[in-house]
Amino acid sequence: MHKSKSLRAQLIARLTLPLLVVVILDAVASYYVAMYFTDQAYDRWLLDSARSLVQEVKVKDDHVTFELPPIATEVFRWDDMDETFYKVEAESIGFMAGDGSLPSPAIAGLNQNKPYFFDGRIDDRPVRVASVLTVPEAGGDRVLVSVAETVNKRRSMMSELLLAVILPQILLVLITGFHIWTGVNRGLSPLRDLARLIGKRSARDFAPIPDTGVPLEVRSLTDTINGLLQRLGSTLITQQRFIENAAHQLRTPLAGLKIQAERALSADNPETMRLALSHIQNSANRVAHLNTQLLVLARSESISHGVPEFRLIDLARLARDCCMDWVPRALDRKIELGFEAPDSAVRISGDDVLLRELLGNLLDNAIGYGKAGGYIGVSIESAPHARLIVEDDGPGIPVGEQDKIFERFYRVPGSPGDGCGLGLAIVKEIADLHAAQINIGDRLPMHKGTRIEIVFTG
Missing domain, CATH: 3.30.565.10 (Histidine kinase-like ATPase, C-terminal domain)
Structure with a gap:
């Protein structure tokens, strides 16, 4: 048994699913766009911080030094949402100042004129790192300055951006879905009216269904139904005429059978009885022939319908x-x-x-x-x-x-x-x-x- 499908559900699904797909794709695109611009903004701040620390890298007595006063370090590290880390290391002597656990790239593979950004972890917390390679004196020791911060502000900004983008889209989907639902219901109302109109009809009412005010798409259905009603009406009239004619044709030989049977019963001599029986035989043959023809017609009609x-x-x-x-x-x-x-x-x-x-x-x-x-x-x-x-x-x-x-x-x-x-x-x-x-x-x-x-x- 095949399960029937709702036309309303199919229309709503076909209209809504593409909209949902577009919204989902737009949300994914918005996520990556928000992530890109958030990283760009905060990476720029990390780079500025790293370059400000580079200014504190100096050469004294042929030695590379880095000095940052405690008050400056406190100001540098202060942040109400994230923690900030830094690390200064020289190629020859290694770690010089800052947080030794801060991950940093290998100095040998870096370009002095190009900053390097990457994601790392400090104490199992994700951080974003910006590294800058500097050479205090021509031909001197190379120094790598890395600045990192946790990603709380980045996540917060991404959430705010996504919320600002997705909320209107959700409202748009809800409003559009409501209009689709009401529009589909209004569009299907002529079909419901047509069903109610046909449901109220008598089994013998084959008058055409009025199509005044019926939409063009539904009019083809009403025209088809009207054509079917016309054919059914003609078929019913033909069947009624056939039944009446068949009854009439059967009545004549049956009446003859009855009369001749009465004559045979009341006959006093064999000759009169034989003549009555002959008429009975003719009437019976006629009834049998008519019955055979009616059965052939019924068989041919049943075959023609299949x-x-x-x-x-x-x-x-x-x-x-x-x-x-x-x-x-x-x-x-x-x-x-x-x-x-x-x-x-x-x-x-x-x-x-x-x-x-x-x-x-x-x-x-x-x-x-x-x-x-x-x-x-x-x-x-x-x-x-x-x-x-x-x-x-x-x-x-x-x-x-x-x-x-x-x-x-x-x-x-x-x-x-x-x-x-x-x-x-x-x-x-x-x-x-x-x-x-x-x-x-x-x-x-x-x-x-x-x-x-x-x-x-x-």
Whole structure:
């Protein structure tokens, strides 16, 4: 069972997720930008402090010295948030003053004209270090002055910068999210109104849904629903007419059965009883034939609503076998039933039971309406498409009636016999199911009769 998904949730997700991604990327970029400019500001202060200490490095009696009065050291180290450290070391004599635990780079690898910044640790506390290499006298001993401080101010400034940047973005996301939520709800309101309108309808109300004030995107849905309602209404009307006609067609032979049964029961001699039983048999045959045709229609309709499971069929062999079954009925009316087909198989994709019923109904009509002692021809052609042809020498079908004969329960006025008008309707239903085309014409020029072609183009 598939879990249904909310259209509202999908729209909100598709609108909000890109915004969240942009905000996250902007926050990451803001973090690195804040870190860069914070480091730049405080590194500049460290460099200035280191250069001020360089001024205290001097040469006396050919020896490098560094002297910083205690009051100056106290002023230098004072800070309300961070601790400040310094270290002075010479290349030849090593440590000279300051904090010996302060990490410093190797003097040999430094450039005198370029300060060096790096991150280090003092007593497991992170510090930022700036180192400056100086030479008090040309060719003299090189001295490295390093100044460091803890990173409390840097972190505080970064937090303030990030807070100043991210807070407005969070507010923007909340405001935008609220407008997205309300906008999606307003956008979906026509669908909710449409659902309520359809939900209130009667099962027999197929009137079109009004589309006044409906957005263009929803109008395509209402147009589709209106088209479906129109088709359903037409189908319902057709079914009601079909049921009424079927009931009418069944009522006549059933009434005859009842009357003839009463006659048989009240008959005093065998001849009258035999005549009544003969009428009962005819009525029963008519009911059975009508029932068979109704079942074929129901089967073809059920197949048409699904995916037909066709298989390859030899149309020539199927037609030959079907004609053999109808030979006795043709002989009863002294009608010659001819058959002609290619020697090779004529294969089509279809349902053999329904195709037999199609040809059977064509033969039933031809035998029923053809003249006694006449001729009926069945032929199969293979090119350019498979073709089933049934010809008779009966009175033919008037041109004005050829569009009506495929309607259910329709009979050409003045037609002989007691048919119910379903035979050609079944032929049309089965032909449509097989994507076949029906052509109606005269048997031969200047001759009476009917020629019906079923052309299988699929």
